[in-house]
Amino acid sequence: MSAVELNKPVPDFEAEATEDQTVRLSDFKGKKNLVIYFYPKDNTPGCTTEGQDFRDRISEFEANDTVIFGVSRDSLRVHTNFRAKHEFPFQLISDPDETLCKHFDVIKLKKLYGKEYMGIDRSTFLIDKEGVLRREWRSVKVKGHVDEVLEAVNSL
Secondary structure, eight states, X not given: OOOOOTTXXXXXXXEEETTTEEEEGGGTTTTOEEEEEEOSOTTSHHHHHHHHHHHHTHHHXXXXXXXXXXXXXXXXXXXXXXXXXXXXXXXXXXXXXXXXXXXXXXXXXXXXXXEEEEEEOOEEEEEOTTSBEEEEEOSOXXXXXXXXXXXXXXXX
């Protein structure tokens, strides 16, 4: 699988999501825009806030034919509980082997309390109905981010 490039078609992918769904980019082509946001870990403060922000604006995304997916390396079981606890109206994709993370090049060297490790760099991607990557946000700060994504969706 090659990496995604801005203003180019995103190579098709397949991933497992909550509610026993298999997500394929090709299933949405010609029908819906996609917002795929990558976050480090379920049930952490920033990741919870980001999910809640997308949840709270879901009707505006849906009004623009846009589907949202959250992605982390957490298991489907953990995702299912996280999604239910916060009433997320969108599916969460489990990527424990980092296939999708590598596809979108979001695994980066991070530091926490002086220790270095490889982790997910909070990132969001907007793919239009034709499967073309229209916008990307990397090293996202949660506050105000969903507003920026919604503005980009509205401009499609």
